[in-house]
Amino acid sequence: SNAYRLAVIPGDGIGKEVVPEGLRVLEAVSTKFGCVLNVDHFEFASCDYFQKHGQMMPDDWKTRIGGHDAIFFGAVGWPETVPDHVSLWGSLIQFRREFDQYVNLRPVRLMPGVPTPLANRKPGDIDFFVVRENTEGEYSSIGGRMFTNTEREVVIQETVMTRVGVDRVLRYAFELARRRGKHLTSATKSNGISITMPYWDERVEEISQGYPDVKWDKYHIDILTAHFVQHPDWFDVVVASNLFGDILSDLGPACTGTIGIAPAGNINPERKFPSLFEPVHGSAPDIAGQGIANPVGQIWSAALMLDHLGETAAAAGVVQAIEEVLSRPEYRTRDLGGSAGTADCGKAIADAI
Amino acid sequence: SNAYRLAVIPGDGIGKEVVPEGLRVLEAVSTKFGCVLNVDHFEFASCDYFQKHGQMMPDDWKTRIGGHDAIFFGAVGWPETVPDHVSLWGSLIQFRREFDQYVNLRPVRLMPGVPTPLANRKPGDIDFFVVRENTEGEYSSIGGRMFTNTEREVVIQETVMTRVGVDRVLRYAFELARRRGKHLTSATKSNGISITMPYWDERVEEISQGYPDVKWDKYHIDILTAHFVQHPDWFDVVVASNLFGDILSDLGPACTGTIGIAPAGNINPERKFPSLFEPVHGSAPDIAGQGIANPVGQIWSAALMLDHLGETAAAAGVVQAIEEVLSRPEYRTRDLGGSAGTADCGKAIADAI
Numbered sequence: 059s060n061a062y063r064l065a066v067i068p069g070d071g072i073g074k075e076v077v078p079e080g081l082r083v084l085e086a087v088s089t090k091f092g093c094v095l096n097v098d099h100f101e102f103a104s105c106d107y108f109q110k111h112g113q114m115m116p117d118d119w120k121t122r123i124g125g126h127d128a129i130f131f132g133a134v135g136w137p138e139t140v141p142d143h144v145s146l147w148g149s150l151i152q153f154r155r156e157f158d159q160y161v162n163l164r165p166v167r168l169m170p171g172v173p174t175p176l177a178n179r180k181p182g183d184i185d186f187f188v189v190r191e192n193t194e195g196e197y198s199s200i201g202g203r204m205f206t207n208t209e210r211e212v213v214i215q216e217t218v219m220t221r222v223g224v225d226r227v228l229r230y231a232f233e234l235a236r237r238r239g240k241h242l243t244s245a246t247k248s249n250g251i252s253i254t255m256p257y258w259d260e261r262v263e264e265i266s267q268g269y270p271d272v273k274w275d276k277y278h279i280d281i282l283t284a285h286f287v288q289h290p291d292w293f294d295v296v297v298a299s300n301l302f303g304d305i306l307s308d309l310g311p312a313c314t315g316t317i318g319i320a321p322a323g324n325i326n327p328e329r330k331f332p333s334l335f336e337p338v339h340g341s342a343p344d345i346a347g348q349g350i351a352n353p354v355g356q357i358w359s360a361a362l363m364l365d366h367l368g369e370t371a372a373a374a375g376v377v378q379a380i381e382e383v384l385s386r387p388e389y390r391t392r393d394l395g396g397s398a399g400t401a402d403c404g405k406a407i408a409d410a411i
Numbered sequence: 412s413n414a415y416r417l418a419v420i421p422g423d424g425i426g427k428e429v430v431p432e433g434l435r436v437l438e439a440v441s442t443k444f445g446c447v448l449n450v451d452h453f454e455f456a457s458c459d460y461f462q463k464h465g466q467m468m469p470d471d472w473k474t475r476i477g478g479h480d481a482i483f484f485g486a487v488g489w490p491e492t493v494p495d496h497v498s499l500w501g502s503l504i505q506f507r508r509e510f511d512q513y514v515n516l517r518p519v520r521l522m523p524g525v526p527t528p529l530a531n532r533k534p535g536d537i538d539f540f541v542v543r544e545n546t547e548g549e550y551s552s553i554g555g556r557m558f559t560n561t562e563r564e565v566v567i568q569e570t571v572m573t574r575v576g577v578d579r580v581l582r583y584a585f586e587l588a589r590r591r592g593k594h595l596t597s598a599t600k601s602n603g604i605s606i607t608m609p610y611w612d613e614r615v616e617e618i619s620q621g622y623p624d625v626k627w628d629k630y631h632i633d634i635l636t637a638h639f640v641q642h643p644d645w646f647d648v649v650v651a652s653n654l655f656g657d658i659l660s661d662l663g664p665a666c667t668g669t670i671g672i673a674p675a676g677n678i679n680p681e682r683k684f685p686s687l688f689e690p691v692h693g694s695a696p697d698i699a700g701q702g703i704a705n706p707v708g709q710i711w712s713a714a715l716m717l718d719h720l721g722e723t724a725a726a727a728g729v730v731q732a733i734e735e736v737l738s739r740p741e742y743r744t745r746d747l748g749g750s751a752g753t754a755d756c757g758k759a760i761a762d763a764i
C-alpha cells in the first residue's frame with residue numbers, strides 16, 4: 059500500500075521553521091502522486107524538551123516512534139542551554155544507533171542557481187553520493203580520563219570497528235555504485251591510523267571481490283579532501299567511516315555551494331527500524347526565529363525519504379521542483395543572495411509540484 | 412654562530428629528486444647570507460634501506476642524527492615493496508615522536524602563478540598557518556583485534572590526549588597568533604567525538620586565558636573543512652589535533668592550488684632535539700624517476716628550516732625567490748601546467764637568490 063506513517067520531529071532552532079516547509083511540500087506530493095502520509099508530531103529530541111524534563115527524550119521514545127515508517131527530522135542543538143554532546147548524544151545519535159540506521163546517505167550535487175566557490179564548475183559537473191558509516195567507528199562512547207586536573211592528565215577515547223558494522227556499509231556502497239556509475243572510492247588513513255584503518259582497507263578489498271563490475275580506488279582522507287576541491291568530478295560513490303564521512307559530507311556540499319541545502323538519510327536498509335531524514339545543516343541559533351532559513355535541505359530530505367519509501371516518482375518530482383525553484387532568483391533565501399523568506403521558498407517548491 | 416649541521420634524508424621516490432634542489436637553493440643561501448651549512452647525507456628512513464636491512468632505520472639512528480641542528484627530509488613510502496603503515500611508522504612518525512617534534516607547522520598561502528581551484532581568489536587573499544599536534548591524539552599505537560577472522564571480529568584503536576601534549580601545542584599556536592593577526596581558530600568535534608574532543612575544547616578555553624589579546628573561535632571539523640573552501644580568508648592560525656591537522660593541512664594547500672608546493676616543519680620548539688623539515692607531498696611513485704616533480708615544496712621547507720634556525724632574512728629570501736620564479740611560466744613544472752623539469756625550477760630559484 060502507499061500509505062505511510064511519519065514521525066515528525068522539528069527539534070531546535072531553524073528545525074522548527076524548515077520542517078513545516080518540508081511538510082507543505084509533502085502535502086503537495088501526496089495530492090499529486092496519490093500517496094497517503096499520516097503525520098504524528100513529537101516535541102521530544104529538542105533542547106526545549108530537555109529544559110522541561112531533564113532529558114532529551116522520554117524513556118519510552120522507542121515505542122512511540124519505532125512503529126513509524128520514517129522519521130522526518132529538523133535539527134537538534136541549542137548550545138546556550140544544553141551542551142552539544144549532551145543534546146546530540148541524547149537524540150540524533152541515539153536514533154542512529156538504536157534504530158540501527160547504519161548508512162548515512164548524502165548526495166553531493168551542484169544545483170542550478172547555487173553559486174559554487176569552485177572556479178569553472180557548472181550544474182552536472184558534480185554529482186555523487188557520500189555513504190557514511192553511521193553507528194560505530196570514531197563515534198564511540200568508550201574511554202575516559204585519568205589523573206584528572208593534574209599535569210599527568212590523560213584522556214582516552216576508543217575507535218571501535220566491527221566486521222559486521224564495516225561489511226554492511228561497504229556492501230550498501232558497492233550496491234549503490236553498481237546501480238550508478240560503477241565507481242566506488244574508499245576513504246582511509248591507513249598510513250597514520252595504523253590499527254582500525256588498515257582493517258577498513260582489508261574489508262574493502264574483501265567485499266570488492268563480490269563486485270567485479272565495480273571499479274574502486276581508495277585515498278587517504280587528507281588527500282581525499284584535497285581531491286574534493288580540485289577534482290569533484292572524479293567521484294561517484296564515496297564510502298567512509300563515521301568521522302571521515304561526517305567531514306566529507308560537509309566538505310562535498312560546500313564545494314557545490316552550501317551545506318545549507320544538503321540532505322541526509324539515516325537509513326536502516328533492512329527496514330527493521332524507521333529511517334530518519336534530516337538536512338545536513340544544524341539548528342543555526344544565529345538565524346533562528348527570523349523566518350529566513352533556507353528550507354531546501356529539509357525539502358530535499360523529504361525527497362530522500364520518499365525514495366526510501368519506494369515512492370521514486372514522487373522523490374524525483376521533489377528534486378525537479380527544487381531545481382526549478384532554485385533557478386529563479388526571486389525564491390532564493392538570503393544565504394543564496396536572495397531575499398525570499400523560508401515560507402516563500404517552501405511555497406514555491408510546493409507550487410512547482 | 413651561524414654554522415649549522417644538517418642531516419639530509421631524501422627517503423623514497425621523488426624525495427630523491429627534490430632534496431637535491433633544496434640543497435642547491437641552500438647553497439645559494441649560504442653564499443648570499445653568509446651562513447655555513449654542514450651537510451651529512453643518510454640513506455636510512457627509506458624503503459630501499461628496508462629492503463636491504465629489514466627495517467627502516469638502523470638501531471642507532473637517534474645517535475647518528477640526534478646531534479644535528481635540523482633534518483632536511485624528502486618523502487618516505489613505496490607501497491609496492493613496503494606497506495605505508497610500516498614505512499611511515501618506522502621512520503617519519505618515529506622522528507616526530509622520538510625527537511618530540513610536537514608541532515607540525517604548515518603555511519597555507521596563495522602564491523602568484525599557482526592556479527587555485529577557488530573562484531575569485533588572488534595571491535594575498537589566503538595566508539594562514541595550520542598548527543598541528545604531532546605526537547599523540549588519533550595517531551596512537553594502542554589497540555588491536557579480537558575474534559580475528561570471524562563474524563564477531565572487533566578492532567579497536569585508542570585516541571590518546573595528554574594535558575602536557577595538548578597544552579604545549581595550544582601555547583605554541585596562541586604565541587604564533589599573538590605574533591601574527593591575533594586570531595586563532597581551534598578545530599574540534601566535541602559534538603561527536605564525545606570524550607577527547609570536549610577535553611580539547613576545555614584546554615583551549617583554559618590556555619586562552621593567558622592570551623587575552625588573541626581572539627579565538629572554534630569550529631567542528633566538518634564545517635571547518637567547508638569554511639576552508641568557502642571562506643579561506645577567515646583564518647590566521649588554525650590549531651588542530653594530529654588527525655584534524657593532517658586533514659586541514661592538505662585541504663588548505665589544495666584550496667591555494669596544490670599540495671605539490673606546500674612545506675611542513677616538524678618542530679621541537681625547545682630545540683632539545685632536531686626539528687625536521689619536509690614537503691607535504693609524498694614520494695609520488697607515479698611520477699618518480701622522471702625528473703618532473705615540483706621541487707617547490709622541498710625548497711619552501713628549506714625556508715621554514717632557516718626560519719627555525721634563526722636565519723630569518725635567509726628564510727624570507729627563499730620565499731621571495733620562490734614567488735618570483737612561480738610568477739614566470741617558463742619555470743613551472745608539469746603539475747602547474749608548465750614544462751620545466753625539477754632541476755630547471757630548482758636552478759631558477761637558486762639563481763633568484
Ligand SMILES: CC(C)[C@H](C(=O)O)[C@@H](O)C(=O)O
Nearest residue numbers: 249250280499504657691693
Ligand atoms: C604519510 C602520513 C603518515 C603523514 C601523516 O598523516 O602524518 C602525512 O600525511 C603527513 O601529513 O605528513
Ligand SMILES: CC(C)[C@H](C(=O)O)[C@@H](O)C(=O)O
Nearest residue numbers: 146151304338340602603633
Ligand atoms: C551534530 C553532529 C553530532 C552530527 C555528526 O557529527 O554526526 C552532524 O555533524 C551530522 O553530520 O549529522
